[in-house]
Amino acid sequence: MSLRPPARKTVTALAVTAALALSGCSGESPSRAERKTNFIDRAPVATEAQINSSPTAAAIRARGQMLIGSDKNLPLVSQQNPTTGQTEGFDATLSRMLAKYITGQSTPRIVSVTPENREQLLEAGTVDAVIRIYSITEKRARQVTFAGPYFDSGQTIATLRTNHAIQTADDLRGKKVCVVKDTTSEKAVTQKEPEAAVTPAADSSQCVSALEQGKAEAYVHDLTVVAGAAQLNNKIKIVGNPFTSEPYGIGIRHGDDSFKNFVDDWLRSIERSGLWRQAWQQSLGTVVPGGPPSPPNIGGAPGT
Template sequence: MTTASLLRTVVALGAVGLLALTGCSGGAAPVGGAAPSAPLSLLDRAPVASEAEIAASPTAAAIRERGQLLIGGELDLPLMSQRNPITGETVGFDATLGKLLAKYLIGEPNLKVVRSISETREAVLQTGTVDAVISTYTITPERARKISFAGPYLVSGQAIATLSTENRISSPADLAGKKVVAVSGTTSVDAIKRSAPGVQLSTFGAATECIQALEAGSAVAYVHDMTLLAGTAQLNDKIQIVSEPFTDESYGIGIRHGDESFKEFVNDWLVKIQQSGLWGENWTETLGQVVPGDPPKPPPIGSVPGS
């Protein structure tokens, strides 16, 4: 599934709410015998690193000793990382990756998500506030001079969203001279400036603030990674995606700069969950709730500059 295919699917589906699928039996209850056991969940079947694998990375050993993985992430990104206000659980593709990594490191998905917006991701890694950042973190050579990246683990691209009543914008060229919003500290900012010279760009610290500005009429367009816009459009019928993705964005897992043993540890784990099918199951249970068909092929580890 390409990013363009995902975009077309989101536009076609519009704002369809996520369905909580539950099993239902219309037949009689079985008589006698033990009830069939429930299938093991994705996390139940997730691998756990061996003692030798843990010992090869001082960072991994410290995390196992602590008994908790500290992840930098966001809490308001539908389909990627969003906290359920009732249960307090963070769900989505990135959120599940964090749980899978915690299970691999500790033996159980014990983690704490430290909210890290785009402008603070490098800082929380450099200060040791978190062990890793999993948060639609596009790999770039500039960022790789400050922190290290494992992966990539997913490929997305920048796209344009507008209010559903807007019909004059369909490409980056249409943004020239217009008021546009983006999340500060993201690759969206440079992508807009390159693709739409003369744009009147305003930035905000969070995606929710960009949506609020768009709905308030302070801007006519919002540019962000397509996977994030997909979640927004899927939950908000006031928002539509109007362009094909016009960049390639490879997401990586941020770790402290120069920690090569931990980078190798995380990359080995990514290969394991890809080969076992857990990566694809994660896609199906999250982004796949919007995108029909089989999961896309994961990008090769180390395949982009900075990874």
């Protein structure tokens, strides 16, 4: 998926909270602060037998640091905190837990990747894995092996908080809908509601502006991007559930089945323990309505 996040206008609430907590001025009770610390502290570390089941995992442990391809500018998904320097969000938290599982340390080296170069970086060994809203497709699976899926995203609707007329995708009929050009959003909207008036924009920030200016009544994009926009701008809200399914996977070098099985086993362990749920609650769950979704079936997406 090739996505450009909305322009960052202010320090995110997530970053501010993290910075205050680290400085000891958060105002939180000690028990809540401890729970945040213990969230990563409770993440498991693989046994020697588990590590030895995968030559790639063994090589990473011997190196002492995991190299993860990701991003540092995706709010609620993977964004660098300007105060602490740490990357935060749902994907970032999974990256930290996977690194800890393999090396014992929740401090991976984050390598910036793009949709254009991630397969090449995996093939070259520049990164050990890619965790960056990486949609699983059968076409991509011919170049990269996917563990997971670890999250099921999809096209989601955002409106102004003052708009109560749109609650589901069926309500888009006859409405002005902004989408980002060169994404799958336009096709998804027209297939779901052919009578919607779809207007492409250059990026997410332009769609948010269109909402504020009354040029659009709804903005449709992938859940993770819409959530980031809602977190940055309190004038908009997410309505309803995603009306398409888009599973995200962890990309690893093509053909490395032992490492895929190793990562899949780790995903199952954090799902069983509730750590996956906590990662969602403290990131995407801060703006997405409803409770945490159920994790997708590992190995259940075409391409896995």
